[in-house]
Structures are given as structure tokens and as C-alpha cells.
Amino acid sequence: MEQHPQATFIVAAFKAQDTIERAIDSALAQTGVSIEVVVIDDCSPDDTVEIVNAYTDPRVRLIRLEKNRGPGGARNAGLAAARGDWIVILDSDDAVSPDRTARMIARATGAGAQIVVDNVDVIPLDGEPRRMFEDAQLSKLDTLTLPIFIGSNVLFQSEHNYGYMKPIFERRFLEEHALRFDESLPIGEDYLLLASALAKGGRCAVEPSAGYTYYIRSGSISRVLKxxxxxxxxxxxxxxxxxxxxxxxxxxxxxxxxxxxxxxxxxxxxxxxxxxxxxxxxxxxxxxxxxxxxxxxxxxxxxxxxxxxxxxxxRPFGTQPKTMNRTTPGNSPHKSKG
Incomplete structure (x- = not known):
């Protein structure tokens, strides 16, 4: 296997036997870019490890944690093992389109950015697939700035926010600023990492088209906020x-x-x-x-x-119903697994 791939997929997995193949296969299907896939098993009690071990593709590596560290800890283990120039975060029950990584890297390179985000397709448990953000809405954003990003992550105000986006990071930038996921957070660790990267002066380019597919499933810890x-x-x-x-x-x-x-x-x-x-x-x-x-x-x-x-x-009189979104106390800001 190439010792210095252009991108490293980091896949934190916990009880992911039903979805991990879909995630890995979508990463391996990337075109126009050399990649590696680092799967971090967070002490899964199911057949996740056996499924990953069955891959003979040398681009797939499995890291088995000795104790459960949660989504942030598992991803940090992946960051420590990554060799790619770019870090691609992929949840174990999601998938990416074949041209996504190359397109995202090209967008970041053209913009002189250390981070890039794109649109997201949502596959609900029941109902029709939908696009998370209007392409035209994201086309107006040349870059995602810190105030815009924080402002979109105000609870109760919209159905989706920019915290749902799965960014690609330049690994050198993360290392230069010692940026890692907060392992104390059971949810929202991905929001905090991107906010910290922006606060450190990272430039975040926006790719308005969708290349990430977000599957809403039962049993995700993001479904209920405690x-x-x-x-x-x-x-x-x-x-x-x-x-x-x-x-x-x-x-x-x-x-x-x-x-x-x-x-x-x-x-x-x-x-x-x-x-x-x-x-x-x-x-x-x-x-x-x-x-x-x-x-x-x-x-x-x-x-x-x-x-x-x-x-x-x-109850106060005259109040109007609000639309519950997945960033309310009924649902958490991010679909973290671990």
C-alpha cells in the first residue's frame, strides 16, 4: 500500500455490524485520490471486528481499543494512526459518493483552505430522502466563518445546522495546532473540533453539492439528549x-x-x-x-x-408551536457513535 495516501478515512465503530460494510465500501470506492481507511473499533460486543477483518484490501486498517473511549476517543486514535494529507471523518453508518474526496480536496486547494465542508443527503428511517441544505444556500457561502458556524448551532432555531456537516481537515493544520476531539463529550465533539479549528484561524471552504449521505437510524445516541x-x-x-x-x-x-x-x-x-x-x-x-x-x-x-x-x-397563553429539530433536547446536535 502507498505509504503516504492523500486522504485518511477515520471510521469510529461501535456495534456497527449492520452498517460498517457500507461505510468502508463507499470509502474504498473513491476515485481520483489515494486513500486509506482506518477503522477504530470501540470495544464492540457484536461482529464489527470480524466484518472489518474480512477485508483483504491493504488500504483498510483496523485498530481495536482496549477500553471504550467514546466517539471522540476513537477518532483521536484514528488521528494518531493517520498517514494521509487530509483527514476524512466518516460515521460507521453513513456513506460518501465516489468523487467526494477528490472534489473536496480540489475545492480546499483552490481556496487555500485547511478545511472544507459540503452538503449532505439525509436518508430518514421512513420517508423520502432529502437534501439537508439548499444548494443555492450553500453557494452563497464562499467560506464558513466562525460566527456563522456558531450561530447555526443555536438550539431550537432550525431543522438542521452546519454542525451536521462532516468536514475534511488538512492533517498538518490539526497537528500544528494540537487539535483533537474532546473525549469528555458524549456528543458534540465534532462541532467543537471544527469550531476550534476556525478559532485557530483555519479557512473553511464550502462545497455546495452533496457528497455525504447521512442515515438516520434507531438506536443512535444522538436521538435523545440527556x-x-x-x-x-x-x-x-x-x-x-x-x-x-x-x-x-x-x-x-x-x-x-x-x-x-x-x-x-x-x-x-x-x-x-x-x-x-x-x-x-x-x-x-x-x-x-x-x-x-x-x-x-x-x-x-x-x-x-x-x-x-x-x-x-x-402554559403561557398565545405561544405558537415550534418545529422540533435534531438539535433540541429530544435530539442531540450530532449523530455520534461510540
């Missing part, structure tokens, strides 16, 4: 602010993001109190953060209607 995960996000954002000096626009976006995460935290607490039929606790939470009550009008309320019946009187 209180400890929100607390980890808040702690990670606080550390991010300690490590990086943000300009005014980025700081304003960060403040909006922080408020939205605090709202999410109150919302989760409120839902737990409603499930426990704790009227006093629900009232106290609603009093401290009225936004938590407003978010009950989102589709998650359908599942809680019977439990919420005694508390209808504490």
Missing part, C-alpha cells in the same frame, strides 16, 4: 471560551448558543418533572426559565400530552 450530555456541552463551551479569543460577532453568536443550551437544560428538567408528576418542581423550573415551557409546545409534547394534562394551566 441532562448529563447538556452539562458536558456547557462545560466544553466554557473551556472553548477559555482557550480562544473570539471577535465580537463570534462572541455574540456564542452567547446565543449558550442561552439556547441553558434553555435546553431547563426543558429536560421540566420534562423529567412532568413525567414524575412533580407540580412544584415543574412550576419552579418554569418560573426560572419560561423558555422551557414554550418548548413544550413542540412535537415532543404529543408524546407527553397525557402526563402534562394536570399542568396545562401553567
Amino acid at each position: 441532562l448529563h450530555q447538556v452539562d458536558a456541552m456547557l462545560a466544553a463551551d466554557a473551556e472553548f471560551l477559555k482557550n480562544h479569543r473570539l471577535d465580537a460577532a463570534s462572541m455574540a453568536a456564542q452567547e446565543r448558543r449558550h442561552r439556547s443550551i441553558e434553555d435546553a437544560r431547563s426543558f429536560i428538567i421540566l420534562v423529567d418533572q412532568i413525567k414524575a408528576r412533580s407540580l412544584s418542581g415543574a412550576v419552579k423550573t418554569a418560573w426560572k426559565n419560561p423558555a422551557a415551557i414554550r418548548h413544550l409546545r413542540m412535537p415532543i409534547a404529543v408524546r407527553l400530552r397525557r402526563l402534562m394534562a394536570p399542568f396545562n394551566a401553567i
Whole structure:
């Protein structure tokens, strides 16, 4: 195998026996670029290892972790083993189009960028496939800047945000700035890495066409956001602010993001109190953060209607339903596995 491939695919895998072949095969099918595929098994209890070991293609390498490190830790193990000039993050249940890597590298090279993102095709559990962002919307973005990126990751404001994009990073840039995934985060570690790279001065080019296919599946830890995960996000954002000096626009976006995460935290607490039929606790939470009550009008309320019946009187009048997105407390910002 070529000792210095142009790109390294990093595939963190945990209980991925049903999807790992699709991911690996799509990586191996890349055209116009030399690649290697580094699969990091995060102590899967199923047949993931056996499936990966069955590949005879020398471009596929398997790393077996001795203990479960989560998505960030598994990806960091992949980064340590990577030999390519570019790092391509691929989730173990997703896939990429054959020309994606070459097209993304060409876009980054032409723009003098160290990072590049592209559009995403979404395959839902049921329903029709859809494009995550309008091509015309992304065509207007020459580069993805830090304030735009942070601003898109404000919870509750849209169905999808730029945090769902799977960037390609120049490996040299990551190493020069000692950038790695935050292993303390159960979710959102990919958001934080891209935000940190942008804060370090990385230029991120935008490829408006879609080359990444995002499969929504049951059982992903990104489907339900828990209180400890929100607390980890808040702690990670606080550390991010300690490590990086943000300009005014980025700081304003960060403040909006922080408020939205605090709202999410109150919302989760409120839902737990409603499930426990704790009227006093629900009232106290609603009093401290009225936004938590407003978010009950989102589709998650359908599942809680019977439990919420005694508390209808504490809902504010005149509020309008909001559309729940996958960055709400019912769903996390990113589809992380590990």
C-alpha cells in the first residue's frame, strides 16, 4: 500500500455490524485520490471486528481499543494512526459518493483552505430522502466563518445546522495546532473540533453539492439528549471560551448558543418533572426559565400530552408551536457513535 495516501478515512465503530460494510465500501470506492481507511473499533460486543477483518484490501486498517473511549476517543486514535494529507471523518453508518474526496480536496486547494465542508443527503428511517441544505444556500457561502458556524448551532432555531456537516481537515493544520476531539463529550465533539479549528484561524471552504449521505437510524445516541450530555456541552463551551479569543460577532453568536443550551437544560428538567408528576418542581423550573415551557409546545409534547394534562394551566397563553429539530433536547446536535 502507498505509504503516504492523500486522504485518511477515520471510521469510529461501535456495534456497527449492520452498517460498517457500507461505510468502508463507499470509502474504498473513491476515485481520483489515494486513500486509506482506518477503522477504530470501540470495544464492540457484536461482529464489527470480524466484518472489518474480512477485508483483504491493504488500504483498510483496523485498530481495536482496549477500553471504550467514546466517539471522540476513537477518532483521536484514528488521528494518531493517520498517514494521509487530509483527514476524512466518516460515521460507521453513513456513506460518501465516489468523487467526494477528490472534489473536496480540489475545492480546499483552490481556496487555500485547511478545511472544507459540503452538503449532505439525509436518508430518514421512513420517508423520502432529502437534501439537508439548499444548494443555492450553500453557494452563497464562499467560506464558513466562525460566527456563522456558531450561530447555526443555536438550539431550537432550525431543522438542521452546519454542525451536521462532516468536514475534511488538512492533517498538518490539526497537528500544528494540537487539535483533537474532546473525549469528555458524549456528543458534540465534532462541532467543537471544527469550531476550534476556525478559532485557530483555519479557512473553511464550502462545497455546495452533496457528497455525504447521512442515515438516520434507531438506536443512535444522538436521538435523545440527556441532562448529563447538556452539562458536558456547557462545560466544553466554557473551556472553548477559555482557550480562544473570539471577535465580537463570534462572541455574540456564542452567547446565543449558550442561552439556547441553558434553555435546553431547563426543558429536560421540566420534562423529567412532568413525567414524575412533580407540580412544584415543574412550576419552579418554569418560573426560572419560561423558555422551557414554550418548548413544550413542540412535537415532543404529543408524546407527553397525557402526563402534562394536570399542568396545562401553567402554559403561557398565545405561544405558537415550534418545529422540533435534531438539535433540541429530544435530539442531540450530532449523530455520534461510540
